[in-house]
Amino acid sequence: VFDEAAHGASAIIAWGNCASSGCIQGAYPNPTDTKPVHKIISGKPVINVQGCPPIADVMAGVITYILTFDRLPELDNMGRPVSFYGRRIHDTCYRRPAYDAGLFVEAFDDENAKKGYCLYKMGCKGPNTFNSCAVIKWNEGVSYPIQSGHGCIGCAEPGFWDAEPMYHHLPDIKGFGIEATADQIGLGLTAVAAAGVTAHAIVTNIQKRKLIKNQMDNDDINKEEFAVEEHQIEREEKRLGQKAHKLEKDKDNR
Numbered sequence: 001v002f003d004e005a006a007h008g009a010s011a012i013i014a015w016g017n018c019a020s021s022g023c024i025q026g027a028y029p030n031p032t033d034t035k036p037v038h039k040i041i042s043g044k045p046v047i048n049v050q051g052c053p054p055i056a057d058v059m060a061g062v063i064t065y066i067l068t069f070d071r072l073p074e075l076d077n078m079g080r081p082v083s084f085y086g087r088r089i090h091d092t093c094y095r096r097p098a099y100d101a102g103l104f105v106e107a108f109d110d111e112n113a114k115k116g117y118c119l120y121k122m123g124c125k126g127p128n129t130f131n132s133c134a135v136i137k138w139n140e141g142v143s144y145p146i147q148s149g150h151g152c153i154g155c156a157e158p159g160f161w162d163a164e165p166m167y168h169h170l171p172d173i174k175g176f177g178i179e180a181t182a183d184q185i186g187l188g189l190t191a192v193a194a195a196g197v198t199a200h201a202i203v204t205n206i207q208k209r210k211l212i213k214n215q216m217d218n219d220d221i222n223k224e225e226f227a228v229e230e231h232q233i234e235r236e237e238k239r240l241g242q243k244a245h246k247l248e249k250d251k252d253n254r
């Protein structure tokens, strides 16, 4: 039936994760040997409009693009239209400042959840899911899962049913980010200098974290306290700047 239906088509749109990558029936151990459309058909372009389900506006957008421009949209390496699947949900998520500041929900009913902190530790798949949910949203722009307090389940990615389970509390993020303290940064300064990150950026990030936290917690900023801290940050910035400079010089001498 599929071959017959596809016969005269110039291109095929595979709607949703089932058609694009097999979805739940293709999950391990895939007892029915489910295959996505692009593995059944050959010789025709297949556009994977991913998601479980795909966003209605994206579905309409893909058809509108083809009819308006009389050509197929640019696709990524998974056959998804780049204009809708070109960015990670994490890159457009309104909770991203909380992630950058290291402010995380630790349990679904904790205070941090009420404040709208980042859902990464609750298993949010936004950092490795490419889709437009955070921009176009759902139900005529009303909301999207993260806005409703639930992490992204990664439904626009192949094999998401077999991925690391949701609700598996993820550990603290290691590495260098806005959440690092000045001392941690000081210890890792060689790597920082090598990466071309300036001391200014580091201390600005520490300051930013505080501002983000204040804003999300609805705390009033104590201006006097903040001015004192700003002064301390400036001093710290100077100290780290000198240290980075010395490290650079030592490296040149070697």
Ligand code: SF4
Binding pocket: 089, 090, 091, 093, 094, 095, 096, 097, 099, 118, 119, 120, 124, 125, 126, 127, 146, 151, 152
């Ligand atoms: S809630 Fe998810 S997508 Fe949003 S910033 Fe946190 S990890 Fe990224």
